[in-house]
Each structure stands twice: as structure tokens, then as C-alpha cells.
Amino acid sequence: MVDKEQKPPAIQGEAAGNLMADGEMDLLEDEQVFVAGQYQLMWWRFRKHRMALVGAAVVILFYTSAVFADFIAISDPAKSDVDVAYLSPQTIHWFDGGFSPHVKELIGSRDPDTFKKVYTTKPDSHIPIMFLVRGYEYKLFGIIKLDRHLIGIDESQNEERRAPFFLGTDVQGRDMWSRMVFGTRVSLTIGLIGVALSLFLGVTLGSMSGYYGGIVDVVIQRIIEITRSVPTIPLWIALAASVPRDWSMIRIYFAITILIALFVWTDLGRVVRGRFLALREEDFVMAAKIGGASDVRVIFRHMLPNFASHLIASTTLAIPFMIISETALSFLGLGLRAPAISWGVLLQQAQNVQTVAIYPWLTLPAVPVTVAVLAFNFMGDGLRDAADPYGN
């Protein structure tokens, strides 16, 4: 410790009474610490890390919107409408007499000089924005038929039947907001599935390497060393480029996930091996072995739970890397391709300066990528600190 917390000087009178009360509270908390379970301790520790809490909240929010993407989306993300192509984000007018959020009706035309689409609004028009409106039909969880959406405009009132485009539209007039919400699904699940895969590889190979030692250890360590000294990104691009273009969306999705996982597991493998080496000599492992437990049981029942929390923390920190990887690959046109929707696929439209300059809102998918990655990093950092609740 560099700077010890300075205790305030003794306080007299009324304040002293408060201090006493605080002191008793501290004592109670101290006593609670002795009886609290490990996970309770971890939660207390995690709670103290305010940025981690915010990160966790954001992560939960993202996954919720991934589940309820249809509900949050305003219009069908695949529906194209040339009449509203390249529409810049629509302004929401909040007041019209009283408080009534609305958008103005649009009139599209072409600039006679540049042939660029330009949009003007009808000044006296008023399309109210409402909550829980009827929109396109979808199936919640793939079963429940619904047509309600979180926000939107009443389509029966509006003859044009055009949803408000808060974040503008792309080249085919598809709503950027809805597409970004749907992108959450692919971009965030790739992270989860990829991490699950690399966790599986890392734990299996890492534990074998650490538990058995000897020739198994040597072989697995060489594999890890080789994988790590390979220039990741070039080889990865080569691998991604070799994914056949005529594969179905699902197959490409899994192929890309596996590709990313293949390069991530080595870190986890190293962590697991190191822990196993340390735990192998512990008495409780010996006891379990003498008790007649099988190797698998010793590894998964006795040893693994000892550092499960560390694993969770390092896994969480691996997810943002996966998200960035998928985004980067799709951005280069080597990952997922349209009609699949992910943040990377959406960003592909913003690849050159011209588009970025003329249609700057197409770069918006960069915002959720950054926010999600930040949130995961903060959450992972908090988890890592909380993973060892018995440390100082």
C-alpha cells in the first residue's frame, strides 16, 4: 500500500455518536464476511467496482435487445424501400402545442445537379410517434405470433406506411435502427458461442496438459506455442477467405465462429495448465485420488471448481476480442455476408471515404460495437478483481 487511508481525527459530541453507530455497522459487516459464502463475497466485491456494474448492466441490456430484437425494431430489417434510400436520420419533433413527439412527412426528390436523393419535409404534417404500436408481424422466440413493437407510428393512420427512421436508412432504404438491433443478435452470439468453443478447447487441452504432464504436456505445449507464434490476422484472413461463398448463412456463421475460437483458446489453455500444475500437488487432489475417483472426476469435480471464477473472468475478457474479430472480418467482406445482418456487415457499407463523407450515419454501427466491447471489458475487469475474494 502506498497511501494508507487517513482516519479522520476524533470527533466530539453529536458526531461521535454517529461514528459509534458506524463502528457497530462495520463490526456487523466484518462478522458477515466470516460467514458469507464464496459467491456472496464475490458479489460484494464486484458490487464495489462501479464501472463493472455499469458494464454488466449494459451487457444485459444488449442481450435483452438481442432476444427481443423484433419487438425493439421499428420495421422489418430486410424490407427495402427505394423511395427512402439514403435517408438521413429523421428529426424527432418533441412539441406541437403540447408535448407530443412526432416526425414530419417526407418528400423525396433528386438534386438536378448531383442526382443525389434529397428529402424535404412537409411543414404542417404531423405523424405521432407512439409506444406499443402495430407493425409488421413476427414470431417471438420463434413461436408466439405478435405484431406489437416498442415504438413506431400507427400505420393505419399513416397512408405512406413508413416507419420513422431515427437513424436513417441505407442504400436500399432499409431502416438502420432496426438493422442495428438485429445485428446485435449475430454479433453478440458469435462472441458467446466462440468463447464457449475456445473454453472447451482450452479447458480440455489445458487440463490434460497440466494434469498428466510428461509427453502429453510437451505435445500440447508445442501446439500452443506454434499457434501463438503464427501471425494471427494474416492466417485468419486466409482461412476466412477459403470459406466457400455458396455456403448457407448458418454454415458461414459457424465456420467464422470456429475460426475465431481456434486462435483464442491458447490463452485459456495456458491459464488452465498453470492452475493445474499448482493444484496437482495439493492434498485434496491426493485424497480424491486415494478415494478412488477417476481422472475425469478429479479434474472436473475437484480441481476445476477451484478456479472456475478465474475462468469466468478470463472468458468474459475474451468475448470483446471475438466481437471485434467478427466485425473486422465481416467489414473486410471475408466474414458474414448479406443477407446476414451483423454490425460488421452493416459497417461494410461505410468502407470508403466517399460514403463516410456523404452518408455519415452509415458509420453508426460502430457505436454499439465500441459500447459493447467497453462494457465487456469493464465487466470482465470487475469479475477478475472479484474472482479472488480472499485476496487483500
Add this chain to the structure above:
Amino acid sequence: MIAFMTRRILLGLFTLWVLSVVAFIVITLPPGDFVDDYVANLIGDAGFGTPVAALLEENLRKEYGLDRPLIIQYYKWASKAAFGDFGFSVEFQRPVWEIVSDKLLMTIIVAGATILFTWTLAIPIGIYAAVRHRKIEDYALTFVGFIGLAIPDFLLALALMWIGYFYFDFSIGGLNTREYVTAAWSMGKVVDMLSHLWIPAIVLGTSGTAGLIRIMRANLLDELSKPYVVTARAKGLKEWRVVIKYPVRVALNPIVSTAGYLLPFLISGSVIVSVVLSLPTIGPLLLRALLAEDLFMASSIVVILGAMTIVGTLLSDILLMFVDPRIRMVKN
């Protein structure tokens, strides 16, 4: 020491061999080859007669050896590549090394500039954050550092492009203004390049800088709590002297020794950024070679980058052993 070096070099060579095999197989995985595309283009563009095309196709395959089994193709390429002859690029119709060497130089220049940027920024900031430990400046810098780590570099490139275009009326991209791109090396070209170099340096260096600030801060904090610092302070040395004279020097050790890791990391990492910023480095070249299924070119680039990674890692390990005697003891 010698045993360690031999082991590492042997492992490095083995890794390179594995990499070359994997690269070769992976690149030939997609159906079709370069000749398919080439002939298809001829038929499409020039209305080439199909029988003639078939003949041409056969001749081209024979000429490039694409009709042979993969293992023979690999042997022919690898046996020459081991001695620096990387074969002929079908896409560019020139020897691979001729094209790659030029871009390789640019790649190293960009990576060097990035390292310079990272160090000049990260070391002072790291020291400052450690000295202001648990003060508002420290928290602010930590937060900024986190953001720097979180933003994917190609998104940063996009953002800079956008800012440059809107606020500075300056087209970001490339390493030279148009008139210098094909010009021979001259004073003017170097100056022109330096004026462009800072953008990729910022883009590539941001996450590294953020990471390095954290390392520097943590290292220095460890040192600052040691008794010798207290002694120095007790002797009445000025505060900046207390910090700079010994603790910073010790804290710098790991940073100097990880320089070797930084170079290959940057070369490999610059691939995606280079595509966005259209830098004349090896990244866009690799992408083009892959998409055109230019087998020799793509495999050569992957192997060359792999060799640089391995040499860089080895160098940094040796450096680490020289700088820190404790590691030397453990390795032996």
C-alpha cells in the same frame, strides 16, 4: 543459454514449416483456381472463343504447374522459398519477392512509426498516472486508456477519416500524396510521407499505448512502494528525482523487453487498418492475393509475416534475458 537458443530456433523453423503447409492447403481450399478466373474473364470481356479458351486454360495450368498434385506444387515452391525465391505471382505477372519487398519496407516503416508514437506517449503518461495514484488525473487517464483499448483500430481509422474529411478538408489515406506515389525516393517524398505517417501511427498505436500506460503505471506503482524510494525521499531528494532516478528505470525494463513482441504484432495487426486507410503495406496485398487465389503470392506473404513474428518473438526473449538476470536464471 546456447541450448535455449538452439531449441527456440529449431522450434521456430518447425513452426514456419507447419505454417507454410497450413497456408498452402488453406489457400487452395476454395474451389477453382487462378486460371479459372482468368479464363472466365477472358471469355466474358473479349468474347473469347470457348475452344480456344480451353486450350489456353490447359496451357496456363501446365505453365504454372497447377495441373500437378498439390504436394508436388508445394515441394517445388517450398524448396525454392527456403532460399528466398518465392516464385512467380500470377496475379501481378512478376516475381513475388519483387512486389513484396517494396511493400514490406513500407510495413516496417509504419510499424516503426507506431512504436515511436506508442513509447513517446505511453511512458510519460504512465509515469504521471502512477505519481498521481488515486487522484482524479489517475482515474481520468485510466478511463481514457480503457476506451483506447476498447475501440477496434479499424473503427478508429473510420472515425479519423470522417473527422479529417469534415473538419480539416484533408483526405486521409495512403502514405503519399498522389504525385509522390510512383516517384523515386527523394527528400520531398520522405517529407511528404512523414506528413501522412502520423495517422496510421495514431490508429495502430492507440490500443498499444493504452495497454502500455497500464503496464507502466502498474510497474512504477510497485517500485514506488519499495523502501529505497522511501529512503531517497527521506534523504530530501526532490520529488521528480526520487521518481525518475531509479524507479522509472526499473519500471522500464519490461517495456523495453517487450519491444520484440510489438513489431510482429503491429505488422500482423496493420493488415486490416491498411485496407481501410489504403496504405501501401503488405495487408491489402495479401487480401488481393487471397481473393485472386494467387497461391504463391499469398502463401509467401503468410510465411514471410510468420518468419518476422518468430524472429521478433525470439529477439524479445533474448532481450528480456539480457535485461533481467532473474529470467536468465530460470531459463537455465
